[in-house]
Amino acid sequence: MPPDAVGLMTTLxxxxxxxxxGIQAGPSxxxxxxEAGIGLLRFAPQPAGQYRFDLG
Structure with a gap:
């Protein structure tokens, strides 16, 4: 099988x-x-930014 075909099948x-x-996890x-509130989404970028930009 050609390598490009294998790459295409792997990607698809x-x-x-x-x-x-994602479809299965969406409703939960x-x-x-x-339940947790929108504060959960406001908190998540903070540790990610500290890790990414080494501010910690």
């Missing part, structure tokens, strides 16, 4: 896996977000 397989996982994520 990964995209399908991520898409299906929305309900958890409603």
């Amino acid at each position: 397989g990964l995209a399908a896996f991520v898409g299906l996982t 994520f929305v309900s958890a977000l409603r």
Whole structure:
């Protein structure tokens, strides 16, 4: 099998896996977000930014 065909199938397989996982996790994520509140999304960028820019 040509390497380009293998690369295409790998890429499409990964995209399908991520898409299906997101579709399955979506409803539980929305309900958890409603429970925990929007503050959860405001908190997450802070540690990521400190790690990324080495501000810690």
